[in-house]
Amino acid sequence: MTGKLGRVARFALVGVVNTGVYYALYLLLRLLLPYLAAHVTAFVLAMVGSYFLNCHFTFRTTPSLRTFLLFPLSNVTNFVVTTTGLYALVTWLRVDQGVAPLLAAVVAIPFTFIVAQLVLLGRRKPTAPLIKEEERTS
Template sequence: MRFFLGGMINTGFSYLLYLALNLVLPYRYAYLLAYMAGVVFAYWFNARFVFAVPLSWRGLFSYPLVYVVQYLVSALVLEGLIDRLGVNEQQAPLWVAAVMFPVTFMMSKLVLMWKRTTKRT
């Protein structure tokens, strides 16, 4: 439930940032910048409140590797929705977030909990 709450907060924050940036940038660049800000927030929120993992510089720089894969998939989905299916640029990121939510949860859990179990051994 905490992951869901953090995801909703992050989605809202990222979406509003995307909309603001999309006023002055093409959607691809607006999405990239909003996405990067969302990754930093997701690391902080998930480490602190979802999986109770201590924050660290190493964690901050390794956690986004999960999001590289997630970004590539979500960017392809975004482009497909907009360019191929004709979904509105302002609505498409919400569809992408819904599709990627369960994938992101599993990848986040694996990475953050893996780091925790390797420190215990």
Template sequence: MTSSVAALVRYALVGVVNAATYYAVYLLVLVEVGYLTAHVVGLGAAMVVSFFLNCRFTFGVRPSWQRFVLYPASQAVNIAATTIGVVGLVALGVDERVAPLAAAVLAVPASFLAARFVLARGGRPPVRRPEVDPDPATLRLTVVRR
């Protein structure tokens, strides 16, 4: 599996945790406020969880204040897509408790690319290379015959 594909898989796993965080907060807040306010509050809580998990688990970078400040900007695509999706789906008659889940799935690919750009500086995280034993006595040469 290429490192980009592996990162996308890790991003999707973080997305499951993120979605659970968002949805739990959304449902808790929905009891007190309207669906749109619940959506915004849920996004805020989930974004903090998502930031730390994506830094460490997905991209293998150290969380920093600079990344934390920039991370919401990277999620602008996700926020716009899910907000438009939630409002549109509810307007189409989809249950307020189900609409956020469908909208979130549709936003994953673009959100991943934006997060990778901000958290991993647009590229892949550094590859961890195994240490090489510098002792020449332990080095072996392999001859390949054709």
């Protein structure tokens, strides 16, 4: 799995693992905390694991303090969408608290990939052409 497609596939696999970790933590923490507090705590803990998995497995880059501190930006959209979705599903649509976070998470995934890639890899400059434009016309 190389190239852009491989990176997307690895990101999806990390996302599945991360969702499993989040969901297990959420269910355990819900025994001790209200559902929204359990959601926030599980989300933060799973995000730390996601950072390291994405560095090593998805984007194959070395973790650094800078990217670790910036990585949560890749989850802001995810967090807002899942938290709002969780609240709406549980409060207004009466969806079970155990199922609602999984439903809410689906919408934010593409946005998270784009921002994670920017944070962990930075902006890539386009490669220079092999032949300068003026050499082609002469």
